[in-house]
Amino acid sequence: MTTPAIRNDWAVMAIFTVAVLTAPLWLAPIGANYPDLLQKFAIFGIFAIGFNILFGLTGYLSFGHAVFLGVGSYTAVWSFKLLTMNVIPAVILGTVMGGVFAVLIGYVSLRRSGIYFSILTLAFAQMSYNLAYSVLTPITNGETGLQLTQQDPRILDGPAGEGLPSTTLFGLEMSGYSGFYFCAVMLILAFYISLRIFRSPFGLKLQAIKSNQTRMKYTGFNTKPYLLVAFVISGMFAGLAGSLMAVTDPLAGAERMQWTASGEVVLMTILGGTGTLIGPLLGVGIIKYFENIFSALNEATLHAFFSFMPDWLANVMVAISSQFVGEGWHLTLGVLFMLVVIFLPGGVMEGIRRMTAAVRNLSKQKPTELEPKEAEG
Amino acid sequence: MAAGQLAGRQFPSISHLTVWTVMDALILQLLNGLDKGGAYALIALGLTLVFGTLGVVNFAHGALFMLGAFCAVTLQNVLTISKKVKDESITFFDAYKETPYLEIWWGDTGAAIIDWVVPISIILAIPIMLAIGVAMERGLIRHFYKRPHAEQILVTFGLAIVLQEIIKSFFGANPIPTPAPDIISGSANIGMMLGLGESLVYPWWRLIYLLFAGVVIFAVFAFLQFTTFGMVVRAGMQDRETVGLLGINVERRFTIVFGIAAIVAGLAGVMYAPILPPDYHMGMDFLVLSFVVVVVGGMGSLPGAVAAGFLLGILQSFASMTEVKAILPGIDQIIIYLVAVVILLTRPRGLMGRKGVMED
Numbered sequence: 001m002t003t004p005a006i007r008n009d010w011a012v013m014a015i016f017t018v019a020v021l022t023a024p025l026w027l028a029p030i031g032a033n034y035p036d037l038l039q040k041f042a043i044f045g046i047f048a049i050g051f052n053i054l055f056g057l058t059g060y061l062s063f064g065h066a067v068f069l070g071v072g073s074y075t076a077v078w079s080f081k082l083l084t085m086n087v088i089p090a091v092i093l094g095t096v097m098g099g100v101f102a103v104l105i106g107y108v109s110l111r112r113s114g115i116y117f118s119i120l121t122l123a124f125a126q127m128s129y130n131l132a133y134s135v136l137t138p139i140t141n142g143e144t145g146l147q148l149t150q151q152d153p154r155i156l157d158g159p160a161g162e163g164l165p166s167t168t169l170f171g172l173e174m175s176g177y178s179g180f181y182f183c184a185v186m187l188i189l190a191f192y193i194s195l196r197i198f199r200s201p202f203g204l205k206l207q208a209i210k211s212n213q214t215r216m217k218y219t220g221f222n223t224k225p226y227l228l229v230a231f232v233i234s235g236m237f238a239g240l241a242g243s244l245m246a247v248t249d250p251l252a253g254a255e256r257m258q259w260t261a262s263g264e265v266v267l268m269t270i271l272g273g274t275g276t277l278i279g280p281l282l283g284v285g286i287i288k289y290f291e292n293i294f295s296a297l298n299e300a301t302l303h304a305f306f307s308f309m310p311d312w313l314a315n316v317m318v319a320i321s322s323q324f325v326g327e328g329w330h331l332t333l334g335v336l337f338m339l340v341v342i343f344l345p346g347g348v349m350e351g352i353r354r355m356t357a358a359v360r361n362l363s364k365q366k367p368t369e370l371e372p373k374e375a376e377g
Numbered sequence: 378m379a380a381g382q383l384a385g386r387q388f389p390s391i392s393h394l395t396v397w398t399v400m401d402a403l404i405l406q407l408l409n410g411l412d413k414g415g416a417y418a419l420i421a422l423g424l425t426l427v428f429g430t431l432g433v434v435n436f437a438h439g440a441l442f443m444l445g446a447f448c449a450v451t452l453q454n455v456l457t458i459s460k461k462v463k464d465e466s467i468t469f470f471d472a473y474k475e476t477p478y479l480e481i482w483w484g485d486t487g488a489a490i491i492d493w494v495v496p497i498s499i500i501l502a503i504p505i506m507l508a509i510g511v512a513m514e515r516g517l518i519r520h521f522y523k524r525p526h527a528e529q530i531l532v533t534f535g536l537a538i539v540l541q542e543i544i545k546s547f548f549g550a551n552p553i554p555t556p557a558p559d560i561i562s563g564s565a566n567i568g569m570m571l572g573l574g575e576s577l578v579y580p581w582w583r584l585i586y587l588l589f590a591g592v593v594i595f596a597v598f599a600f601l602q603f604t605t606f607g608m609v610v611r612a613g614m615q616d617r618e619t620v621g622l623l624g625i626n627v628e629r630r631f632t633i634v635f636g637i638a639a640i641v642a643g644l645a646g647v648m649y650a651p652i653l654p655p656d657y658h659m660g661m662d663f664l665v666l667s668f669v670v671v672v673v674g675g676m677g678s679l680p681g682a683v684a685a686g687f688l689l690g691i692l693q694s695f696a697s698m699t700e701v702k703a704i705l706p707g708i709d710q711i712i713i714y715l716v717a718v719v720i721l722l723t724r725p726r727g728l729m730g731r732k733g734v735m736e737d
Contacts, residue, residue, distance in 0.1 A: 112721060122668075334537075
């Protein structure tokens with residue numbers, strides 16, 4: 001199921017690298033080529049790729065993945081505060097801390113499976129979120145969120161100049177396109193790791209756990225360490241994504257750990273296609289792009305859009321569609337999500353697969369072609 | 378309490394007094410916990426009922442709770458549709474005040490109806506919630522019986538988002554105060570009633586809520602235990618296929634069960650409206666906790682859900698006492714999840730989970 005038609009991994013990597021690095025060019029026609037959005041694509045792409053390693057390969061649905069995102073952010077901001085504004089230590093520390101938390105939470109949660117696993121991860125996420133808001137305020141700065149200040153020691157940087165310093169990569173400021181390219185390089189790296197995992201014997205074992213864990217155990221195979229490694233890897237991806245969030249905007253708040261944030265990554269992965277390499281990235285792209293477009297729309301723009309209709313019809317259309325844009329973007333998201341789960345459980349990737357299969361059948365005029373039937377229902 | 382009364386009584390010694398204050402605080406927290414537990418138990422009950430019969434993990438159940446609360450809000454909005462009426466009591470200038478039509482038409486009776494909006498909406502909420510529940514089951518949930526649990530979770534999660542956003546677009550994002558009737562909006566002096574001292578007071582409405590939760594829980598259990606319908610449902614929970622083979626239309630009964638679960642959640646919501654002004658995300662807030670409650674109680678066990686609901690409610694309110702927080706800071710924030718983790722790790726099936734339900 002995870003082996004696409006292209007066999008040559010290096011070709012995949014080359015195409016992917018070029019596609020990511022030239023994203024500002026080919027996304028220009030749809031107006032998605034400004035750095036803020038591109039950074040979001042890359043960061044959530046890493047998050048979703050990591051989540052997919054756990055959920056897509058092993059089938060363990062974690063509802064608390066945002067914890068690692070939050071931990072990564074907090075760690076990165078602390079690294080900016082205490083060590084240096086250079087992003088390298090921040091990213092490394094954020095990833096490592098994500099991994100450490102994943103070891104702790106994963107070790108406990110993975111003793112159960114199915115919905116119990118989901119609830120356990122959710123419980124840990126809510127605990128972390130609540131603690132970050134209340135008792136851990138000295139570390140997390142509670143509701144205000146962790147921010148840089150003028151008084152931060154920054155022992156590696158030496159005396160600070162006027163105003164708040166910005167994040168740098170050895171002097172190169174991490175804002176705008178340079179920030180995007182830093183995230184893009186991380187995304188390519190993350191994608192490469194994910195590709196290697198999908199193709200490795202380790203990845204195969206994870207898929208075997210998904211399809212029948214009991215059988216794996218009966219053959220004398222201890223599944224636990226493999227699950228834990230998968231969980232930790234995906235936690236580290238989330239930590240990396242979290243620290244990149246801090247890199248592009250040195251701020252960290254507890255709401256990044258809330259369960260709605262965990263729900264969002266589940267949504268992106270499902271929408272794109274669970275267990276596929278590209279799927280989660282497509283999901284991220286679709287959701288973040290339309291979030292951007294739809295939240296920006298308002299009644300005035302809608303009126304302009306429907307102006308070709310007769311007045312009464314235009315008013316009706318505006319009244320209906322205005323529920324779905326701006327503030328109502330979440331409604332669109334919910335409807336979209338339901339439609340995908342109901343009609344296309346495999347996500348966009350399954351849609352593409354069905355379409356190519358249909359086109360191929362049409363061109364060959366042989367409906368009984370030996371097409372491997374997979375991912376049905 | 379009058380001073381003369383005090384003088385007539387022997388003053389308790391200092392240590393005696395502290396014992397009473399501690400007792401008072403404990404009883405108060407117990408009541409608080411039972412109250413919160415009542416809400417958890419009612420939601421968890423419906424959740425478990427649906428899971429045990431239909432085998433569906435319904436993440437939209439919290440939304441049903443929220444819809445119930447908004448039944449009360451809607452009725453309140455409808456009843457208080459007003460027009461501007463000249464205020465006769467002010468004679469210096471022309472003053473107008475908003476007066477609901479009901480008051481204009483029926484005077485004091487109309488005012489009383491508006492005052493009693495929350496109890497009245499209970500009657501309104503039952504058919505509405507039944508209709509919503511049946512529509513949900515027929516329209517969506519039915520098609521997900523055979524799908525994996527992950528997909529059920531996801532589609533109902535999506536439905537919950539949709540419902541909550543619809544409510545948000547109609548009622549706005551702010552909590553809407555829905556007061557209880559005036560006559561019971563005060564506090565009851567429980568201390569006096571039980572002879573425990575004077576300082577123990579508790580809002581009437583919360584006591585009523587507790588009673589109400591007890592009655593509803595009892596009614597659901599009695600319904601399942603003593604009626605033929607209930608017997609079929611219980612048999613269906615045990616072995617759906619066999620019941621179907623006996624020529625009983627299980628599907629249809631299960632639709633009604635879903636409706637009942639929706640009613641229970643909705644009623645819990647209506648009654649909770651005066652305690653917590655309803656807003657669009659209250660369902661989600663309660664859902665996460667109720668799921669923890671269901672899992673702690675054991676998936677598919679009705680007594681487990683009720684017991685766990687009250688247990689977690691009480692634990693939560695005791696953990697929020699200042700004395701406890703002084704020893705373990707932050708414990709009130711995490712106690713429920715902590716208990717859930719401990720119970721799931723030591724008792725994999727939860728407190729009273731049945732064997733073979735949701736085990737891998």
